[in-house]
Amino acid sequence: MGNPLHHTNRSVHSGGFELKIRLFLRVGVIGLILYSILISSCSESDKTVSTVTLEEEGTGEVYFVKYDGGDTVLRYTHNLGSSPKDVFFVFTNAGSSNSNSTISVIGNQTTNQSPQTSTFSKDFPIGQASGFSVEAKTRLRDRPELIQLDLPLITLGEESGQRVSQLIQTDRQSATLGSSQSFLDWDFNRNTQVSVTATLRKIIDVSTDVVLNLWVADNAWDSCSKKFCMTSDKLNAFGEKFLKSGSDNDIYEWVTNIFGAPWGTHSNSAYISASAAGEIDILFYDIDADNSDDGGVLGFFWPKDNAIRDSSDTTNYTNISNERLMFYIDSVMAANPQDILDQSGAGDSTWDITDEMPAEMVATLAHEFQHMIHFYQKTMIRAGSSSETWLNEMCSLVTEDLVADKIMANGPRGTAYDTYSAGSSGNSSGRLPWFNSINYYGLIDWYSGSAVYYSYATSYAFGAYIARNYGGAGLFQKIIQNSYTDETAVTRALSDMGHDLSFADLLKRWGVAVLLSGDTTASSGYQYNSGNSFVSTLDSVTYELGSINLYYYSPLPAITESSSFAVSSMYKTSNRYFKVGSEMTNSGTWTISMPSGVKLTVVTRDSD
Secondary structure, eight states: OOOTTTTTTOEEOOTTOOOOOOOOOBOTHHHHHHHHHHHTTSOTTSOOOOSOEEEEEEESSEEEOOOOOSSOEEEEEEEEEEEEEEEEEEEEEOSSSOBOSOEEEEEOOOSSOOOOOOOOOOOOOTTOOTTOOOOSSOEEOSOGGGGOOOTTSOOOOHHHHHHHHHHHHHHHHTOOTTOEEEEEEEETTTTEEEEEEEEEEEEEEOSSSOEEEEEEEGGGBTTOSSSSOBOHHHHHHHHHHHSOSSSSOSHHHHHHHHHOOSSOOOSOTTBOOGGGGGEEEEEEEOGGGOOOSSSEEOEEOOGGGGBOOOTTOOSSOGGGOOOSSEEEEEHHHHTOOOSSOOTTSOOOOSOOTTSHHHHHHHHHHHHHHHHHHHIIIIIIIIISSOOOHHHHHHHHHHHHHHHHHHHTOOGGGOSOTTOOSOOOTTBOOSSHHHHHHTTTSOSSOOOOGGGHHHHHHHHHHHHHHHHHHHTTHHHHHHHHTSSOOSTHHHHHHHHHTTOOOOHHHHHHHHHHHHHTTTOTTOOTTSOSOOSSOEEEEETTEEEEEOOOOGGGBSSOOOOEEOSSEEEOOBOTTEEEEEEEEEEEEEEEEEEEEOOTTEEEEEEEEEOO
């Protein structure tokens, strides 16, 4: 992780103001008064506040306060000018651990506004968020825990590996249209191994470097007993979305153009040979046998299938490897013809690939394909170990975003794929409503249970921010094609593109972008919303990302409104947002105490 103290002297000015900084050490009576005020807002277990007081003045729309916290107190004044402004504080914990020390802010008398007297003090337990709840049925894009098969944990002797690999290739090449195969999987609901008998229903060979095999479980095919069944027309539509004759017209080409090949040469004999890259298998079946048509696991990639089957390896589940390049798609949701269900359960009964659930499943194809490529490009040939979950999932979510308009699926932005503006207010679709409700959660932790949906949302919100500010498809190509598996993958990619930014810098800038997402004229580095698309081009393929206005989503961003408050903790790699003044002019002053490692950014906006 980058040094959280790096680049703390950067500031952005507006309105012709010049920066003036005054640092004074004050002791004696003033210090004792400040000590008395601050200690009253802290618990008895908190560290005693020093009588040393700093003073600083800031100005402009964005100001990174040069205050290191710890045992000092800051009296901060922001010069606002004559136009009414709303003032926001963003606190950033860029450290690698949660902060359990108190942040205290006391608003003093301002030119035209008296301070609020309420004190805000609240901790947010994992999985709980004010104003937003997890629905009984929610679409989980995949199984994030399955992408953590570490390497090189499993190895085979060279002779054994070659022999088994040759047998696998012989078996796979003999598969013909209409042939049957038993695929091994694990039912996590019942905690047991399962075997899925499926038939090869379609082969797509368009004379490229790969053949696509589409398998459907026999109990999921036409006239099955499930809620909805796969048919030839449905399978053909999904197949053409993934691989199609011609150029610049399918998921395979669009995604490999960014990230590279999904398989190829490698040096680990415990894994299927490089020649396996010639075929990709997709299995449509009822994942977890839940017969759910609008909730549950939509699909997943599991790298155990890239490994040679080892009957004794239950740790990595290679004992149930299918020994091929493949991923899984839920057949019931893929076959669901109903666009948007009303409370009676009625809806459009004519299936089309652009309907709500089929479109979700097309986005799932792109999402899981990134995981497949990520495993090879990052884990197998560059890093030798798995990426942190938030990083890998962020790359898949942004992949959906990058190809949304191409695959005609709205993706994680939750706005119409052919609308490049930020859309309209009241939007409750996509990942961003979840982020708005818990924008104080940490980025690099991956939560479990119902809170996993918040992790998806946070990873996407950050990925959407860096994609729109630092190069889109080109940036994410560099993130995957380097040897780092944590936040360094992001900062190294940025460095390769000419941006000298620490991870702390990114977190602080991201916090600013959240607050300014309603402004289409925000400076580069602070943009979610240009009013149009953000365009990037790789090898003559153009990718467009739509604008995002976080204030257009329901719920609205979680921003506490109070000029005086105290908070006792912050998650690692997180931001917390406070509106400390409304319709202020001339100047406002606040007295601030916070632990070292936490940084403060002041953001002002014209009042409505």
